[in-house]
Amino acid sequence: MTLDIADRAFFTLLGPSGCGKTTLLRLIAGFEDLTAGEIALFGQPIAGLPPDRRPVNTVFQNYALFPHMTVAQNVEFGLRMKGVPEPQRRARAVRMLEMVHLADLAGRLPAELSGGQQQRVALARALAPGPRVLLLDEPLSALDLKLRQAMRVELKAIQEETGITFVFVTHDQEEALSMSDSIAVMSAGRIQQVGTPREIYEAPVNRFVADFIGETNLVPAEVERVECGTARVVLPGGTALACPAAPGVGPGAHHVSIRPERVTLSPAGELAATVERVVYLGSDLQLMTRLADGAPFAVRLQNAARVAVPAPGAAVRLHLEEGAVRLLAD
Amino acid sequence: MRGVRHYPGFGAAAAACLVLLYAPLIVVTAYSFNASTSITAWGGFSWRWYVDVFTGPEAGRFGLAARNSLIIASVAATLATLIATAAAVAMIRGGAFRGRTVTYALINLPLLVPEMVIAVASLIFFTLIGLPPGLLTILIAHVTFCIPFAYLPIAARLSGIEPGFEAAARDLYASRWQAFRLVLLPLLGPGIVSGFLLAFIISLDDFIITNFVKGAGMETLPTAIYGSVKQGIKPNIMAISTLMLLTSIAFVTLSYAVNRIGQKTR
Numbered sequence: 001m002t003l004d005i006a007d008r009a010f011f012t013l014l015g016p017s018g019c020g021k022t023t024l025l026r027l028i029a030g031f032e033d034l035t036a037g038e039i040a041l042f043g044q045p046i047a048g049l050p051p052d053r054r055p056v057n058t059v060f061q062n063y064a065l066f067p068h069m070t071v072a073q074n075v076e077f078g079l080r081m082k083g084v085p086e087p088q089r090r091a092r093a094v095r096m097l098e099m100v101h102l103a104d105l106a107g108r109l110p111a112e113l114s115g116g117q118q119q120r121v122a123l124a125r126a127l128a129p130g131p132r133v134l135l136l137d138e139p140l141s142a143l144d145l146k147l148r149q150a151m152r153v154e155l156k157a158i159q160e161e162t163g164i165t166f167v168f169v170t171h172d173q174e175e176a177l178s179m180s181d182s183i184a185v186m187s188a189g190r191i192q193q194v195g196t197p198r199e200i201y202e203a204p205v206n207r208f209v210a211d212f213i214g215e216t217n218l219v220p221a222e223v224e225r226v227e228c229g230t231a232r233v234v235l236p237g238g239t240a241l242a243c244p245a246a247p248g249v250g251p252g253a254h255h256v257s258i259r260p261e262r263v264t265l266s267p268a269g270e271l272a273a274t275v276e277r278v279v280y281l282g283s284d285l286q287l288m289t290r291l292a293d294g295a296p297f298a299v300r301l302q303n304a305a306r307v308a309v310p311a312p313g314a315a316v317r318l319h320l321e322e323g324a325v326r327l328l329a330d
Numbered sequence: 331m332r333g334v335r336h337y338p339g340f341g342a343a344a345a346a347c348l349v350l351l352y353a354p355l356i357v358v359t360a361y362s363f364n365a366s367t368s369i370t371a372w373g374g375f376s377w378r379w380y381v382d383v384f385t386g387p388e389a390g391r392f393g394l395a396a397r398n399s400l401i402i403a404s405v406a407a408t409l410a411t412l413i414a415t416a417a418a419v420a421m422i423r424g425g426a427f428r429g430r431t432v433t434y435a436l437i438n439l440p441l442l443v444p445e446m447v448i449a450v451a452s453l454i455f456f457t458l459i460g461l462p463p464g465l466l467t468i469l470i471a472h473v474t475f476c477i478p479f480a481y482l483p484i485a486a487r488l489s490g491i492e493p494g495f496e497a498a499a500r501d502l503y504a505s506r507w508q509a510f511r512l513v514l515l516p517l518l519g520p521g522i523v524s525g526f527l528l529a530f531i532i533s534l535d536d537f538i539i540t541n542f543v544k545g546a547g548m549e550t551l552p553t554a555i556y557g558s559v560k561q562g563i564k565p566n567i568m569a570i571s572t573l574m575l576l577t578s579i580a581f582v583t584l585s586y587a588v589n590r591i592g593q594k595t596r
Contacts, residue, residue, distance in 0.1 A: 031497055051500040058501045064494035068516045078502035129503065
Protein backbone atom coordinates (compact mmCIF):
# COMPACT_ATOMS: atom_id res chain seq x y z
CA MET A 1 0.00 0.00 0.00
CA THR A 2 1.03 3.59 -0.52
CA LEU A 3 -0.18 6.22 1.87
CA ASP A 4 0.67 9.91 2.13
CA ILE A 5 -0.18 11.70 5.34
CA ALA A 6 -0.26 15.47 5.12
CA ASP A 7 1.70 17.57 7.63
CA ARG A 8 -0.35 19.13 10.46
CA ALA A 9 -3.38 17.03 9.63
CA PHE A 10 -5.69 14.95 11.80
CA PHE A 11 -5.40 11.69 9.91
CA THR A 12 -7.44 8.60 10.81
CA LEU A 13 -6.89 4.96 9.99
CA LEU A 14 -10.35 3.42 10.12
CA GLY A 15 -11.20 -0.23 9.76
CA PRO A 16 -12.64 -3.30 11.47
CA SER A 17 -10.48 -5.10 14.02
CA GLY A 18 -7.81 -7.22 12.39
CA CYS A 19 -7.59 -5.04 9.27
CA GLY A 20 -3.97 -4.09 9.94
CA LYS A 21 -4.44 -0.52 11.15
CA THR A 22 -2.67 -1.09 14.48
CA THR A 23 0.15 -2.92 12.70
CA LEU A 24 0.57 0.11 10.44
CA LEU A 25 0.73 2.35 13.50
CA ARG A 26 3.31 0.08 15.14
CA LEU A 27 5.37 0.20 11.95
CA ILE A 28 5.38 3.99 12.09
CA ALA A 29 6.28 3.96 15.81
CA GLY A 30 9.04 1.42 15.23
CA PHE A 31 7.67 -1.51 17.26
CA GLU A 32 7.39 -3.75 14.22
CA ASP A 33 9.99 -4.32 11.53
CA LEU A 34 9.24 -3.69 7.89
CA THR A 35 9.86 -6.77 5.77
CA ALA A 36 9.51 -4.79 2.54
CA GLY A 37 8.81 -1.21 1.54
CA GLU A 38 9.70 2.14 3.01
CA ILE A 39 8.46 4.58 5.64
CA ALA A 40 9.58 8.18 5.44
CA LEU A 41 8.95 11.05 7.83
CA PHE A 42 9.16 14.48 6.17
CA GLY A 43 11.18 12.89 3.40
CA GLN A 44 13.60 11.12 5.78
CA PRO A 45 13.50 7.32 5.65
CA ILE A 46 12.96 5.96 9.19
CA ALA A 47 12.38 2.27 8.54
CA GLY A 48 15.60 1.08 10.19
CA LEU A 49 15.44 3.33 13.25
CA PRO A 50 14.54 1.99 16.71
CA PRO A 51 11.50 3.63 18.41
CA ASP A 52 13.66 5.89 20.60
CA ARG A 53 15.22 7.52 17.54
CA ARG A 54 11.97 8.46 15.80
CA PRO A 55 10.40 11.88 16.44
CA VAL A 56 7.09 10.12 16.96
CA ASN A 57 5.18 9.50 20.19
CA THR A 58 2.29 7.20 20.90
CA VAL A 59 -0.85 7.29 23.02
CA PHE A 60 -1.42 3.62 23.75
CA GLN A 61 -4.78 1.95 23.87
CA ASN A 62 -4.31 0.92 27.51
CA TYR A 63 -2.32 4.15 28.19
CA ALA A 64 0.73 2.24 29.60
CA LEU A 65 1.34 4.93 32.23
CA PHE A 66 4.32 4.00 34.40
CA PRO A 67 2.63 2.88 37.64
CA HIS A 68 5.60 3.69 39.88
CA MET A 69 5.89 7.30 38.71
CA THR A 70 3.70 10.28 39.53
CA VAL A 71 1.66 11.99 36.84
CA ALA A 72 4.32 14.72 36.54
CA GLN A 73 7.15 12.17 36.31
CA ASN A 74 5.25 10.33 33.61
CA VAL A 75 4.78 13.49 31.58
CA GLU A 76 8.42 14.49 32.06
CA PHE A 77 9.78 11.07 31.08
CA GLY A 78 10.27 11.75 27.36
CA LEU A 79 12.00 15.07 27.99
CA ARG A 80 14.20 13.45 30.65
CA MET A 81 15.29 10.81 28.15
CA LYS A 82 16.04 13.57 25.64
CA GLY A 83 18.32 15.20 28.23
CA VAL A 84 16.23 18.34 28.81
CA PRO A 85 17.35 20.00 32.09
CA GLU A 86 15.03 19.57 35.03
CA PRO A 87 13.64 23.14 35.39
CA GLN A 88 12.67 23.26 31.71
CA ARG A 89 11.08 19.86 31.61
CA ARG A 90 9.19 20.59 34.80
CA ALA A 91 7.78 23.79 33.31
CA ARG A 92 6.86 21.96 30.11
CA ALA A 93 5.11 19.19 32.08
CA VAL A 94 3.07 21.78 33.95
CA ARG A 95 2.05 23.39 30.63
CA MET A 96 1.05 20.03 29.18
CA LEU A 97 -0.97 19.12 32.26
CA GLU A 98 -2.70 22.51 32.11
CA MET A 99 -3.62 21.83 28.51
CA VAL A 100 -5.39 18.60 29.53
CA HIS A 101 -6.85 20.24 32.68
CA LEU A 102 -4.97 18.04 35.15
CA ALA A 103 -2.45 20.50 36.62
CA ASP A 104 -3.71 19.90 40.16
CA LEU A 105 -3.17 16.13 39.96
CA ALA A 106 0.54 16.28 39.07
CA GLY A 107 1.59 14.56 42.30
CA ARG A 108 -0.77 11.60 42.06
CA LEU A 109 0.07 8.06 40.97
CA PRO A 110 -1.71 6.76 37.85
CA ALA A 111 -3.61 4.18 39.93
CA GLU A 112 -5.27 7.05 41.80
CA LEU A 113 -6.80 8.51 38.63
CA SER A 114 -10.01 7.69 36.76
CA GLY A 115 -9.88 6.19 33.27
CA GLY A 116 -10.57 9.54 31.63
CA GLN A 117 -7.85 11.24 33.66
CA GLN A 118 -5.35 8.50 32.81
CA GLN A 119 -6.20 9.00 29.16
CA ARG A 120 -5.39 12.74 29.46
CA VAL A 121 -2.11 12.00 31.21
CA ALA A 122 -1.17 9.61 28.40
CA LEU A 123 -1.94 12.37 25.91
CA ALA A 124 0.11 14.95 27.85
CA ARG A 125 2.99 12.49 28.18
CA ALA A 126 3.06 11.79 24.46
CA LEU A 127 2.80 15.49 23.54
CA ALA A 128 5.37 16.78 26.05
CA PRO A 129 8.50 15.94 24.01
CA GLY A 130 7.01 17.84 21.05
CA PRO A 131 6.84 14.98 18.53
CA ARG A 132 6.53 15.67 14.79
CA VAL A 133 3.80 13.05 14.65
CA LEU A 134 1.49 11.79 17.40
CA LEU A 135 0.16 8.27 17.03
CA LEU A 136 -3.07 7.42 18.84
CA ASP A 137 -4.08 3.75 19.09
CA GLU A 138 -7.82 3.64 19.83
CA PRO A 139 -7.26 5.94 22.82
CA LEU A 140 -10.95 6.53 23.48
CA SER A 141 -12.15 2.93 23.33
CA ALA A 142 -11.89 2.37 27.09
CA LEU A 143 -13.96 5.43 28.00
CA ASP A 144 -17.72 5.61 28.44
CA LEU A 145 -19.86 7.27 25.77
CA LYS A 146 -20.23 10.73 27.35
CA LEU A 147 -16.53 11.04 28.05
CA ARG A 148 -15.67 9.72 24.62
CA GLN A 149 -17.78 12.39 22.95
CA ALA A 150 -16.23 15.15 25.07
CA MET A 151 -12.72 13.87 24.34
CA ARG A 152 -13.37 13.91 20.58
CA VAL A 153 -13.92 17.65 20.67
CA GLU A 154 -10.95 18.14 22.97
CA LEU A 155 -8.57 15.99 20.92
CA LYS A 156 -9.43 17.90 17.77
CA ALA A 157 -8.91 21.23 19.59
CA ILE A 158 -5.52 20.08 20.93
CA GLN A 159 -4.46 18.93 17.49
CA GLU A 160 -5.32 22.31 16.00
CA GLU A 161 -3.67 24.17 18.88
CA THR A 162 -0.39 22.24 18.72
CA GLY A 163 -0.25 21.86 14.94
CA ILE A 164 1.17 18.34 15.36
CA THR A 165 0.21 15.70 12.82
CA PHE A 166 -2.12 13.20 14.51
CA VAL A 167 -2.42 9.67 13.18
CA PHE A 168 -5.46 8.22 14.89
CA VAL A 169 -6.45 4.57 14.75
CA THR A 170 -10.05 3.57 15.39
CA HIS A 171 -12.75 1.12 14.41
CA ASP A 172 -15.43 3.64 15.36
CA GLN A 173 -16.64 5.42 12.23
CA GLU A 174 -18.40 8.15 14.18
CA GLU A 175 -15.10 9.02 15.87
CA ALA A 176 -13.34 9.05 12.52
CA LEU A 177 -15.95 11.21 10.80
CA SER A 178 -16.20 13.74 13.63
CA MET A 179 -12.49 14.47 14.14
CA SER A 180 -10.54 13.78 10.98
CA ASP A 181 -9.25 16.03 8.23
CA SER A 182 -8.61 12.91 6.24
CA ILE A 183 -9.55 9.23 6.66
CA ALA A 184 -8.00 6.08 5.24
CA VAL A 185 -10.47 3.18 5.30
CA MET A 186 -8.64 -0.11 5.69
CA SER A 187 -9.71 -3.70 5.24
CA ALA A 188 -7.73 -6.94 5.09
CA GLY A 189 -4.40 -5.13 5.16
CA ARG A 190 -5.28 -2.86 2.24
CA ILE A 191 -6.32 0.74 1.99
CA GLN A 192 -9.74 0.87 0.38
CA GLN A 193 -10.14 4.63 0.15
CA VAL A 194 -8.51 7.83 1.36
CA GLY A 195 -10.47 11.04 1.56
CA THR A 196 -12.15 13.67 3.70
CA PRO A 197 -14.97 12.46 5.95
CA ARG A 198 -17.47 13.88 3.46
CA GLU A 199 -15.86 12.09 0.51
CA ILE A 200 -15.69 8.82 2.39
CA TYR A 201 -19.33 8.98 3.42
CA GLU A 202 -20.88 10.51 0.32
CA ALA A 203 -18.65 9.12 -2.40
CA PRO A 204 -17.52 5.66 -1.27
CA VAL A 205 -15.55 3.86 -3.97
CA ASN A 206 -16.55 0.28 -3.25
CA ARG A 207 -19.00 -1.94 -1.44
CA PHE A 208 -16.77 -2.34 1.62
CA VAL A 209 -16.43 1.39 2.26
CA ALA A 210 -20.12 2.12 1.62
CA ASP A 211 -21.17 -0.68 3.95
CA PHE A 212 -18.60 0.03 6.70
CA ILE A 213 -19.17 3.78 6.93
CA GLY A 214 -22.65 4.53 8.16
CA GLU A 215 -25.72 2.63 7.15
CA THR A 216 -26.60 1.95 3.56
CA ASN A 217 -28.73 -0.13 1.23
CA LEU A 218 -26.67 -2.14 -1.23
CA VAL A 219 -28.94 -2.78 -4.19
CA PRO A 220 -27.93 -4.94 -7.18
CA ALA A 221 -27.91 -2.93 -10.38
CA GLU A 222 -27.38 -3.63 -14.06
CA VAL A 223 -25.03 -1.03 -15.52
CA GLU A 224 -25.79 -0.15 -19.15
CA ARG A 225 -23.02 2.35 -19.73
CA VAL A 226 -20.71 4.75 -17.88
CA GLU A 227 -19.82 8.14 -19.35
CA CYS A 228 -17.78 10.89 -17.66
CA GLY A 229 -18.38 9.46 -14.21
CA THR A 230 -22.11 9.11 -14.65
CA ALA A 231 -23.67 5.68 -15.02
CA ARG A 232 -26.93 4.58 -16.51
CA VAL A 233 -28.23 1.78 -14.29
CA VAL A 234 -31.34 -0.39 -14.05
CA LEU A 235 -32.50 -1.34 -10.56
CA PRO A 236 -34.49 -4.49 -9.74
CA GLY A 237 -38.08 -3.85 -10.74
CA GLY A 238 -37.00 -2.10 -13.90
CA THR A 239 -36.39 1.42 -12.59
CA ALA A 240 -33.75 3.04 -14.77
CA LEU A 241 -31.81 6.06 -13.54
CA ALA A 242 -28.57 7.98 -13.88
CA CYS A 243 -26.17 8.18 -10.93
CA PRO A 244 -22.52 9.05 -10.18
CA ALA A 245 -20.18 6.09 -10.54
CA ALA A 246 -17.07 5.15 -8.57
CA PRO A 247 -13.92 5.16 -10.72
CA GLY A 248 -13.19 2.04 -12.74
CA VAL A 249 -16.71 0.57 -12.89
CA GLY A 250 -17.83 -0.62 -16.31
CA PRO A 251 -21.04 -2.10 -17.72
CA GLY A 252 -22.33 -5.31 -16.14
CA ALA A 253 -23.84 -6.47 -12.86
CA HIS A 254 -22.77 -4.33 -9.89
CA HIS A 255 -24.25 -2.72 -6.77
CA VAL A 256 -25.42 0.77 -5.99
CA SER A 257 -25.42 2.30 -2.52
CA ILE A 258 -28.54 4.15 -1.45
CA ARG A 259 -28.23 5.96 1.89
CA PRO A 260 -31.42 5.51 3.97
CA GLU A 261 -31.58 9.19 4.96
CA ARG A 262 -31.54 10.32 1.32
CA VAL A 263 -34.82 8.53 0.62
CA THR A 264 -38.26 10.09 1.13
CA LEU A 265 -41.83 8.87 0.74
CA SER A 266 -43.51 10.34 -2.29
CA PRO A 267 -46.40 9.20 -4.52
CA ALA A 268 -44.18 9.89 -7.55
CA GLY A 269 -41.24 7.88 -6.13
CA GLU A 270 -39.05 5.76 -8.37
CA LEU A 271 -39.18 2.56 -6.29
CA ALA A 272 -42.14 0.57 -5.07
CA ALA A 273 -41.85 -0.99 -1.59
CA THR A 274 -43.90 -2.54 1.17
CA VAL A 275 -43.46 -1.35 4.77
CA GLU A 276 -42.70 -4.20 7.17
CA ARG A 277 -41.88 -2.47 10.39
CA VAL A 278 -41.47 1.05 11.78
CA VAL A 279 -38.74 1.53 14.39
CA TYR A 280 -38.94 4.60 16.57
CA LEU A 281 -35.47 6.06 17.27
CA GLY A 282 -36.36 9.38 18.86
CA SER A 283 -34.95 11.94 16.46
CA ASP A 284 -35.50 9.56 13.54
CA LEU A 285 -37.87 6.90 12.35
CA GLN A 286 -36.50 3.82 10.63
CA LEU A 287 -38.74 2.13 8.09
CA MET A 288 -37.87 -1.48 7.32
CA THR A 289 -39.30 -2.11 3.88
CA ARG A 290 -39.07 -4.71 1.13
CA LEU A 291 -38.62 -3.89 -2.54
CA ALA A 292 -40.65 -5.54 -5.31
CA ASP A 293 -38.07 -8.34 -5.59
CA GLY A 294 -38.24 -9.02 -1.83
CA ALA A 295 -34.87 -7.47 -0.92
CA PRO A 296 -34.84 -5.56 2.40
CA PHE A 297 -34.48 -1.79 2.11
CA ALA A 298 -34.09 0.70 4.99
CA VAL A 299 -35.46 4.23 4.95
CA ARG A 300 -34.67 6.83 7.60
CA LEU A 301 -37.12 9.68 8.10
CA GLN A 302 -36.65 12.67 10.38
CA ASN A 303 -39.13 12.61 13.19
CA ALA A 304 -40.65 15.93 12.20
CA ALA A 305 -44.24 16.95 12.99
CA ARG A 306 -45.29 16.89 9.34
CA VAL A 307 -44.20 13.34 8.64
CA ALA A 308 -47.04 10.93 8.01
CA VAL A 309 -45.91 7.52 9.25
CA PRO A 310 -47.12 4.62 7.11
CA ALA A 311 -48.54 1.59 8.88
CA PRO A 312 -46.85 -1.81 8.56
CA GLY A 313 -48.10 -3.58 5.44
CA ALA A 314 -48.69 -0.35 3.53
CA ALA A 315 -47.49 -0.08 -0.06
CA VAL A 316 -45.37 3.03 -0.53
CA ARG A 317 -43.30 4.66 -3.24
CA LEU A 318 -39.78 5.76 -2.41
CA HIS A 319 -38.24 8.87 -3.88
CA LEU A 320 -34.44 8.82 -4.22
CA GLU A 321 -33.10 12.32 -3.65
CA GLU A 322 -30.42 13.96 -5.69
CA GLY A 323 -27.14 12.21 -4.90
CA ALA A 324 -28.79 9.35 -2.97
CA VAL A 325 -27.64 6.66 -5.39
CA ARG A 326 -24.02 5.86 -6.14
CA LEU A 327 -22.62 3.09 -8.28
CA LEU A 328 -19.88 1.14 -6.45
CA ALA A 329 -16.94 -0.98 -7.47
CA ASP A 330 -17.17 -4.52 -6.07
CA MET B 331 -20.38 -25.91 47.00
CA ARG B 332 -19.98 -27.26 50.50
CA GLY B 333 -17.13 -25.89 52.54
CA VAL B 334 -14.19 -28.24 52.96
CA ARG B 335 -14.80 -28.48 56.68
CA HIS B 336 -18.03 -30.41 56.08
CA TYR B 337 -16.15 -33.45 54.73
CA PRO B 338 -16.10 -36.22 57.36
CA GLY B 339 -12.76 -36.61 59.08
CA PHE B 340 -11.36 -33.36 57.69
CA GLY B 341 -10.76 -31.87 61.12
CA ALA B 342 -9.00 -34.97 62.43
CA ALA B 343 -6.80 -35.29 59.33
CA ALA B 344 -5.85 -31.61 59.48
CA ALA B 345 -5.04 -31.85 63.18
CA ALA B 346 -2.90 -34.96 62.63
CA CYS B 347 -0.95 -33.23 59.85
CA LEU B 348 -0.39 -30.11 61.93
CA VAL B 349 0.80 -32.13 64.91
CA LEU B 350 3.19 -34.24 62.81
CA LEU B 351 4.59 -31.14 61.12
CA TYR B 352 4.87 -28.78 64.01
CA ALA B 353 5.13 -30.84 67.20
CA PRO B 354 8.87 -31.49 66.68
CA LEU B 355 9.46 -27.78 66.07
CA ILE B 356 7.53 -26.85 69.18
CA VAL B 357 9.38 -29.44 71.28
CA VAL B 358 12.76 -28.21 70.05
CA THR B 359 11.82 -24.59 70.65
CA ALA B 360 10.43 -25.34 74.12
CA TYR B 361 13.40 -27.47 75.21
CA SER B 362 15.85 -24.78 74.04
CA PHE B 363 14.66 -22.94 77.15
CA ASN B 364 15.20 -25.98 79.39
CA ALA B 365 17.31 -25.27 82.47
CA SER B 366 18.35 -28.93 82.72
CA THR B 367 21.10 -30.60 80.68
CA SER B 368 18.69 -33.40 79.82
CA ILE B 369 16.99 -33.22 76.47
CA THR B 370 13.94 -35.12 77.67
CA ALA B 371 13.25 -33.96 81.21
CA TRP B 372 11.96 -30.43 81.85
CA GLY B 373 13.96 -28.59 84.49
CA GLY B 374 12.46 -25.14 84.42
CA PHE B 375 12.82 -22.08 82.18
CA SER B 376 16.26 -20.71 81.44
CA TRP B 377 18.25 -18.78 78.81
CA ARG B 378 21.42 -20.75 79.66
CA TRP B 379 21.66 -22.62 76.32
CA TYR B 380 21.38 -19.41 74.37
CA VAL B 381 24.18 -17.98 76.52
CA ASP B 382 26.08 -21.22 75.90
CA VAL B 383 25.71 -20.83 72.12
CA PHE B 384 27.47 -17.47 72.18
CA THR B 385 29.95 -17.99 75.05
CA GLY B 386 30.19 -21.75 75.65
CA PRO B 387 32.96 -24.13 74.59
CA GLU B 388 31.53 -24.55 71.11
CA ALA B 389 30.90 -20.82 70.54
CA GLY B 390 34.02 -20.33 68.41
CA ARG B 391 33.20 -23.24 66.13
CA PHE B 392 29.58 -22.20 65.68
CA GLY B 393 30.53 -18.55 65.23
CA LEU B 394 32.90 -19.38 62.41
CA ALA B 395 30.35 -21.71 60.82
CA ALA B 396 27.61 -19.07 61.07
CA ARG B 397 29.92 -16.49 59.47
CA ASN B 398 30.68 -18.92 56.60
CA SER B 399 26.98 -19.63 56.18
CA LEU B 400 26.10 -15.94 56.01
CA ILE B 401 28.89 -15.16 53.52
CA ILE B 402 27.91 -18.09 51.30
CA ALA B 403 24.19 -17.30 51.51
CA SER B 404 24.74 -13.60 50.70
CA VAL B 405 27.06 -14.18 47.75
CA ALA B 406 25.16 -17.20 46.38
CA ALA B 407 21.77 -15.47 46.68
CA THR B 408 23.11 -12.31 45.01
CA LEU B 409 24.62 -14.21 42.08
CA ALA B 410 21.59 -16.49 41.76
CA THR B 411 19.26 -13.46 41.77
CA LEU B 412 21.27 -11.72 39.03
CA ILE B 413 21.25 -14.84 36.88
CA ALA B 414 17.57 -15.52 37.61
CA THR B 415 16.61 -11.94 36.68
CA ALA B 416 18.46 -12.16 33.37
CA ALA B 417 16.91 -15.58 32.75
CA ALA B 418 13.40 -14.33 33.55
CA VAL B 419 13.74 -11.34 31.20
CA ALA B 420 15.00 -13.63 28.43
CA MET B 421 12.32 -16.25 29.02
CA ILE B 422 9.35 -13.91 29.38
CA ARG B 423 10.34 -10.90 27.28
CA GLY B 424 12.62 -12.62 24.76
CA GLY B 425 9.78 -13.89 22.60
CA ALA B 426 9.99 -17.36 21.12
CA PHE B 427 13.53 -18.59 20.65
CA ARG B 428 15.01 -21.96 19.85
CA GLY B 429 15.49 -24.01 22.99
CA ARG B 430 13.10 -21.97 25.12
CA THR B 431 11.40 -25.03 26.61
CA VAL B 432 14.73 -26.72 27.23
CA THR B 433 16.02 -23.57 28.94
CA TYR B 434 12.96 -23.48 31.16
CA ALA B 435 13.54 -27.10 32.14
CA LEU B 436 17.24 -26.42 32.80
CA ILE B 437 16.49 -23.45 35.06
CA ASN B 438 14.12 -25.52 37.15
CA LEU B 439 16.11 -28.75 37.04
CA PRO B 440 17.51 -28.40 40.59
CA LEU B 441 13.93 -28.50 41.90
CA LEU B 442 13.34 -31.88 40.28
CA VAL B 443 16.65 -33.69 40.60
CA PRO B 444 17.16 -35.39 44.00
CA GLU B 445 19.53 -33.32 46.12
CA MET B 446 21.71 -36.35 46.74
CA VAL B 447 22.27 -36.71 42.99
CA ILE B 448 23.32 -33.06 42.68
CA ALA B 449 25.60 -33.50 45.69
CA VAL B 450 27.36 -36.54 44.27
CA ALA B 451 27.50 -35.08 40.77
CA SER B 452 28.95 -31.81 42.04
CA LEU B 453 31.58 -33.63 44.06
CA ILE B 454 32.60 -35.73 41.05
CA PHE B 455 32.61 -32.65 38.82
CA PHE B 456 34.83 -30.61 41.15
CA THR B 457 37.21 -33.54 41.56
CA LEU B 458 37.36 -34.01 37.80
CA ILE B 459 38.24 -30.41 37.03
CA GLY B 460 40.65 -30.37 39.97
CA LEU B 461 38.93 -27.64 42.00
CA PRO B 462 39.91 -28.12 45.64
CA PRO B 463 36.89 -28.36 47.96
CA GLY B 464 36.25 -25.27 50.07
CA LEU B 465 34.37 -21.98 50.06
CA LEU B 466 34.45 -21.69 46.25
CA THR B 467 33.01 -25.15 45.57
CA ILE B 468 30.24 -24.57 48.11
CA LEU B 469 29.47 -21.20 46.47
CA ILE B 470 29.25 -22.63 42.95
CA ALA B 471 26.98 -25.46 44.10
CA HIS B 472 24.77 -23.06 46.09
CA VAL B 473 24.39 -20.61 43.19
CA THR B 474 23.27 -23.53 41.02
CA PHE B 475 20.50 -24.79 43.25
CA CYS B 476 19.45 -21.27 44.36
CA ILE B 477 18.68 -20.10 40.80
CA PRO B 478 15.22 -21.74 40.50
CA PHE B 479 14.17 -20.39 43.90
CA ALA B 480 15.17 -16.86 42.88
CA TYR B 481 13.68 -17.37 39.41
CA LEU B 482 10.16 -18.34 40.46
CA PRO B 483 9.04 -15.10 42.18
CA ILE B 484 10.89 -12.91 39.64
CA ALA B 485 9.32 -14.70 36.67
CA ALA B 486 5.87 -14.61 38.30
CA ARG B 487 6.19 -10.88 38.86
CA LEU B 488 7.50 -10.25 35.34
CA SER B 489 4.68 -12.13 33.64
CA GLY B 490 2.27 -9.84 35.49
CA ILE B 491 3.86 -6.70 34.03
CA GLU B 492 2.41 -5.73 30.66
CA PRO B 493 4.99 -5.44 27.89
CA GLY B 494 3.36 -2.09 27.03
CA PHE B 495 5.41 -0.26 29.67
CA GLU B 496 8.74 -0.97 28.01
CA ALA B 497 7.27 -0.10 24.61
CA ALA B 498 6.03 3.20 26.05
CA ALA B 499 9.46 3.97 27.49
CA ARG B 500 11.14 3.18 24.18
CA ASP B 501 8.59 5.35 22.41
CA LEU B 502 9.55 8.20 24.78
CA TYR B 503 13.20 8.10 23.68
CA ALA B 504 14.52 5.67 26.31
CA SER B 505 17.24 3.32 25.13
CA ARG B 506 16.82 -0.41 25.77
CA TRP B 507 18.92 -0.12 28.92
CA GLN B 508 17.06 2.97 30.18
CA ALA B 509 13.71 1.27 29.57
CA PHE B 510 14.94 -1.68 31.63
CA ARG B 511 16.53 0.34 34.44
CA LEU B 512 13.92 3.10 34.81
CA VAL B 513 10.72 1.22 34.07
CA LEU B 514 11.03 -2.57 34.18
CA LEU B 515 13.48 -2.87 37.08
CA PRO B 516 11.48 -0.73 39.56
CA LEU B 517 8.33 -2.66 38.67
CA LEU B 518 10.20 -5.94 39.00
CA GLY B 519 11.80 -4.86 42.32
CA PRO B 520 9.50 -6.69 44.74
CA GLY B 521 9.93 -9.92 42.76
CA ILE B 522 13.70 -9.54 42.83
CA VAL B 523 13.81 -8.86 46.59
CA SER B 524 11.48 -11.77 47.19
CA GLY B 525 13.61 -14.06 45.01
CA PHE B 526 16.78 -12.97 46.79
CA LEU B 527 15.33 -13.66 50.25
CA LEU B 528 14.10 -17.09 49.19
CA ALA B 529 17.46 -18.00 47.64
CA PHE B 530 19.24 -16.71 50.77
CA ILE B 531 17.23 -18.91 53.11
CA ILE B 532 17.57 -21.96 50.85
CA SER B 533 21.34 -21.51 50.80
CA LEU B 534 21.52 -20.85 54.52
CA ASP B 535 20.02 -24.18 55.56
CA ASP B 536 21.37 -26.47 52.87
CA PHE B 537 23.08 -29.54 54.31
CA ILE B 538 23.41 -32.43 51.87
CA ILE B 539 25.12 -30.68 48.95
CA THR B 540 27.28 -28.57 51.26
CA ASN B 541 28.40 -31.61 53.20
CA PHE B 542 29.58 -33.31 49.99
CA VAL B 543 31.50 -30.41 48.45
CA LYS B 544 32.80 -28.53 51.49
CA GLY B 545 35.98 -30.49 52.13
CA ALA B 546 37.63 -31.05 55.50
CA GLY B 547 37.87 -28.22 58.00
CA MET B 548 35.25 -26.12 56.27
CA GLU B 549 31.96 -25.85 58.15
CA THR B 550 28.67 -24.08 57.57
CA LEU B 551 26.07 -23.83 60.30
CA PRO B 552 24.09 -26.92 59.23
CA THR B 553 27.22 -29.09 58.88
CA ALA B 554 28.56 -27.80 62.21
CA ILE B 555 25.27 -28.66 63.89
CA TYR B 556 25.32 -32.11 62.33
CA GLY B 557 28.88 -32.64 63.48
CA SER B 558 27.94 -31.63 66.99
CA VAL B 559 24.83 -33.84 67.07
CA LYS B 560 26.89 -36.88 66.11
CA GLN B 561 28.53 -36.66 69.52
CA GLY B 562 25.12 -36.61 71.22
CA ILE B 563 22.38 -34.00 71.32
CA LYS B 564 22.96 -31.22 73.79
CA PRO B 565 20.35 -28.54 74.49
CA ASN B 566 22.58 -25.86 72.91
CA ILE B 567 21.78 -27.46 69.52
CA MET B 568 18.13 -26.78 70.23
CA ALA B 569 18.95 -23.15 70.90
CA ILE B 570 20.83 -22.84 67.60
CA SER B 571 18.03 -24.62 65.76
CA THR B 572 15.51 -22.24 67.27
CA LEU B 573 17.60 -19.25 66.16
CA MET B 574 17.80 -20.65 62.62
CA LEU B 575 14.06 -21.29 62.63
CA LEU B 576 13.44 -17.67 63.63
CA THR B 577 15.74 -16.42 60.85
CA SER B 578 13.90 -18.56 58.30
CA ILE B 579 10.50 -17.37 59.47
CA ALA B 580 11.69 -13.75 59.35
CA PHE B 581 13.03 -14.07 55.80
CA VAL B 582 10.03 -15.93 54.40
CA THR B 583 7.65 -13.45 56.04
CA LEU B 584 9.68 -10.56 54.63
CA SER B 585 9.67 -12.14 51.17
CA TYR B 586 5.90 -12.55 51.33
CA ALA B 587 5.37 -9.00 52.62
CA VAL B 588 7.56 -7.46 49.91
CA ASN B 589 5.52 -9.29 47.28
CA ARG B 590 2.28 -8.08 48.83
CA ILE B 591 3.43 -4.46 48.90
CA GLY B 592 4.57 -4.88 45.30
CA GLN B 593 1.07 -5.95 44.22
CA LYS B 594 -0.20 -2.44 44.85
CA THR B 595 2.17 -0.73 42.43
CA ARG B 596 1.58 -3.23 39.68
